[in-house]
Amino acid sequence: MTSPDRRTALGVVAVGGVMFAVLAALLVPWNPVPGGDLRPLDAGSVFTVEQIARAEDYSRWARTLSYGSLLVSLVVVLWLAFSGRGRRWFSWLPGPWWVQVILAVVLVEVLRRVVTLPFAVLLRREQLDVGLSTQAWSGFAVDLVKGELVSIVATSLGLLALMACARRWRRAWPAIAGAVLGLLVLAGSFVYPLLIEPLFNDFQELPDGPLRTEIMQLADEEGVQVGDVLVADASRRTTTLNAYVSGFGGTRRVVVYDNLVDDLPRDQALSVVAHELAHARRNDVVVGTVLGVAGTLVGVGLLSLALGGLRRRGHPGLADPAVVPLVLALLAIGTLVSAPVQNTISRQVETRADVDAVRTTGDADAFIGMQTQLMLRSLADPKPWALTQLWFGSHPVGLMRMALAERIAGDG
Structure with missing residues (x-):
C-alpha cells in the first residue's frame, strides 16, 4: 500500500504552483496588444451574409458533437473509476503489475474511443458535406488508429513512471514522480517532431x-x-x-x-x-514546455492528495494497477478544469506572434487577407460564444486578429 506524506504532496503543489506563477508572470506576454483593449471587426464588413450563416451553422454542429463526445468520454471513464462493476474489471487483469497497467490503459482508451466513435463519424460526415475534408474513409480510419496507439503509448509511459515511483518510494513519491514526469514532458517536446509528426504526414x-x-x-x-x-x-x-x-x-x-x-x-x-517564425524566435515552445513541467508538478501533488482521500473510502492506492481508471478519470477532470488557464496563456502568446508577424512583414493587408482565407477555409465561427472561447479557444478570434493588424498598420 502507498501512503505518501501529505506534507510532501502539499509541498509539491506549492513548488509547482509558485514555479508556474513566476514563469507565467515573467514569460507570458500579458499585454501583447499595442494601444490596449481592442474590438474585433464587424463580421459583416468582412464576410457575406451567406458566408457567416454557413460558418455559424457548421460551428453549431461541430460544437454539439465535440461537447457530446467530451461528455460521453468523461461519463465512461468516471463509471469505470467509481462504479463497483467497472472497478472489478481491472482487478481481473493478468500478468505482473506493469503488464496490468498497460492492459488497463488499453481497456480504458479503447472503450473511450468506441463510445465516442459515433460523434467522430458524424463530425467527419459533416466535414465532408461542407468540403472541409478530402480524405477517404480508409485514411480517416488509419489516422484514428494511429492516434489511438500514440495516446496509449504516451499514457502508458506516464503511468508506468508514476506508479514505479509510488511503488519504490512509498512516502516521497509525489516529489520524485513530479520530477520524473516533468522530465518526460520536456523530452516529449523534443521527440514529437521527430517521431510523431511523420506518422501522420509525408514531407x-x-x-x-x-x-x-x-x-x-x-x-x-x-x-x-x-x-x-x-x-x-x-x-x-x-x-x-x-x-x-x-x-x-x-x-x-x-x-x-x-x-x-x-x-x-x-x-x-x-x-x-512569419507568425510561426515569431513563435520560434520567442522560444514559445520552450516556454510552453517549462510551464507544462510546472503544471505537471501541481498535477502530481493534487493527484496524491485526491488518491489519499479516495483511498480512505475504499479505492485502491497508486501501487495497485486497478487504480488506472481512477487516475485517468482525475486526469480528465483536471484537464477540463485547467483548460481556461492553458488557453488564456495560449491566446496571449498567439497574439504576440501576430503582432510580430505584421511588424516583420510590414504588410497588414496580407495578414488580413490570410486570416480571411483561414476563416473561410475552416468555416470558423466569426462570433463564438464567450464561454466557449474562454474555455476552449487556443487562438484569438479571427476578426480580433484582423483588427489587431489594422491597428498596427494605423500606428505606422
Whole structure:
C-alpha cells in the first residue's frame, strides 16, 4: 500500500504552483496588444451574409458533437473509476503489475474511443458535406488508429513512471514522480517532431524558388536558424491552411501545408510563416514546455492528495494497477478544469506572434487577407460564444486578429 506524506504532496503543489506563477508572470506576454483593449471587426464588413450563416451553422454542429463526445468520454471513464462493476474489471487483469497497467490503459482508451466513435463519424460526415475534408474513409480510419496507439503509448509511459515511483518510494513519491514526469514532458517536446509528426504526414523539401528563398530570408531577418523548409501533404486530409516551425537547433524546420503553398498568394503565405517564425524566435515552445513541467508538478501533488482521500473510502492506492481508471478519470477532470488557464496563456502568446508577424512583414493587408482565407477555409465561427472561447479557444478570434493588424498598420 502507498501512503505518501501529505506534507510532501502539499509541498509539491506549492513548488509547482509558485514555479508556474513566476514563469507565467515573467514569460507570458500579458499585454501583447499595442494601444490596449481592442474590438474585433464587424463580421459583416468582412464576410457575406451567406458566408457567416454557413460558418455559424457548421460551428453549431461541430460544437454539439465535440461537447457530446467530451461528455460521453468523461461519463465512461468516471463509471469505470467509481462504479463497483467497472472497478472489478481491472482487478481481473493478468500478468505482473506493469503488464496490468498497460492492459488497463488499453481497456480504458479503447472503450473511450468506441463510445465516442459515433460523434467522430458524424463530425467527419459533416466535414465532408461542407468540403472541409478530402480524405477517404480508409485514411480517416488509419489516422484514428494511429492516434489511438500514440495516446496509449504516451499514457502508458506516464503511468508506468508514476506508479514505479509510488511503488519504490512509498512516502516521497509525489516529489520524485513530479520530477520524473516533468522530465518526460520536456523530452516529449523534443521527440514529437521527430517521431510523431511523420506518422501522420509525408514531407518533401520545398523546391527552390521565390517562396523558399523568401522564407529563408524571413528566418534570417527574425534571427531564427532554420535547417530546411518542408511541405506536408495535408491536402489529402483537409482543405484548411497552416504552417508551423518544429524541432530545436539543428533539427528546426519550417513546415508548410501543400495547400498553403498552392492556394494562397505568396505574401499571405509568408504572413503565416512569419507568425510561426515569431513563435520560434520567442522560444514559445520552450516556454510552453517549462510551464507544462510546472503544471505537471501541481498535477502530481493534487493527484496524491485526491488518491489519499479516495483511498480512505475504499479505492485502491497508486501501487495497485486497478487504480488506472481512477487516475485517468482525475486526469480528465483536471484537464477540463485547467483548460481556461492553458488557453488564456495560449491566446496571449498567439497574439504576440501576430503582432510580430505584421511588424516583420510590414504588410497588414496580407495578414488580413490570410486570416480571411483561414476563416473561410475552416468555416470558423466569426462570433463564438464567450464561454466557449474562454474555455476552449487556443487562438484569438479571427476578426480580433484582423483588427489587431489594422491597428498596427494605423500606428505606422
